[in-house]
Amino acid sequence: MLAAERGAARNTLLAYSRDLADFSGFALARGERSAAASAATVQAYMASLGAAGLGACSAARRLSCLRQFFRFLLRDGARADDPTALLETPKQPLRLPKFLNEAEVESLLAAAPTLPDRHGLIADAGFSLLYVTGLRVSELLNLPRSAMASRAELLSIRGKGGRERLVPVSDQARAAAQALIAASPASKYIFPGRNPARPLTRQGFDKIVRDTAIAAGLDPARLSPHVLRHAFASHMLARGADLRSLQLLLGHADIATTQIYTHVLHERLHALVTAHHPLARRRPGGSAPWTPAKDKSLEPVT
DSSP states (O other): TTTTTSOEEEEEEEHHHHHHHHHHHHHTTOOOGGGGHHHHHHHHHHHHHHHOOOOOHHHHHHHHHHHHHHHHHTTTOOOOSSTTTTTTOOOOOOOOOOOOOOOHHHHHHHHGSSSSSSHHHHHHHHHHHHHOOOOOOHHHHBBBGGGGGOOSSSEEEEEEEGOOOEEEHHHHHHHHHHHHHHSSOOSSSSSBOTTTTTTHHHHHHHHHHHHHHHHHTGGGGOHHHHHHHHHHHHHHHTTTHHHHHHHHHHHHHHHHHHHGGGGHHHHHHHHHHHHHHHHSSSOOOOOOOOOOOOOOTTSOOO
């Protein structure tokens, strides 16, 4: 169902398979089959995850997997109830996305083509497309050559859950991708792997990302393809993009996911009030104007 109806990615299918296998082992130890597990068994399983030290995010994913599993059985007529119905999702801490400031991104874009041999072409095309479009790394590496076959200013992207969206692409990013295509063996992918019939692996691209960070003088631990996606979103929002447009560009199913990027506006709004509100420009008990706060909205979050 996940593969055929929802178009779930291969990694999602593998993760759900591991989660269900783990729950199945727990249920069997209590003398129950996973598909017929009782609410008490599901509750005990979730409690065991916390006792084993599993983080809230991982526990929430396990519960999401079980909910979808039992709701599928319910809809299919294999069960008459949903044993997860009364369980609460583990509370997850708010994590602000890590991103780079504009100067750091510029240094990466300048360093990318300096990598030796074909790695420079891959880094140049990869970093340009990631920062200009906000693609997920899986979406980037699976881009077909046909996406760059025309002069169209939009790329058609098939993202999570099989949802399609259109994202603009700059002339510079398109040129970098076309240079990689021209130097690559015949393949249907812009980023072919060692076997041209398959795309470059995530691990292979991660090594190029690390080498680019070192060439740019940045700590490799701070950089990943997803950090560039965060940088795209944070910089767009800081420069005036609205959340709804950003949601469409990122391919988020729920705008609540996009709202985490509003953190970049907090200090910017403080600076605007300090600079423009008539009462904010006077110090308490004096007449000297306040110095407007420095706008740090584009500085990296540590």
